[in-house]
Amino acid sequence: MFSMGPWQLLIILAIILLLFGGRGRIPQLMKDMGTGITAFRKGLKDDDKDQDGEKKADELEANADNAAARSDEEKDKTA
Secondary structure, X not given: OOOOOHHHHHHHHHHHHHHHOOXXXXXXXXXXXXXXXXXXXXXXXXXXXXXXXXXXXHHHHHHHHHHHHHHHHHHHHHO
């Protein structure tokens, strides 16, 4: 039905290049995209660290609660 030859592809690429500008825009777009990906990866790593920190804090709180409960039980036994 519809096939594109090499000349049609060349014309389409030239139009795209004219629309986006050949000198600064495409490299700038790629740089911004790379910066975004880097920030995304950093955010994932920070999120993992935060979750680990929350787990440790929860464990410490649970251990403190258990220790407090044990000391209360020991006080009750001695009284």
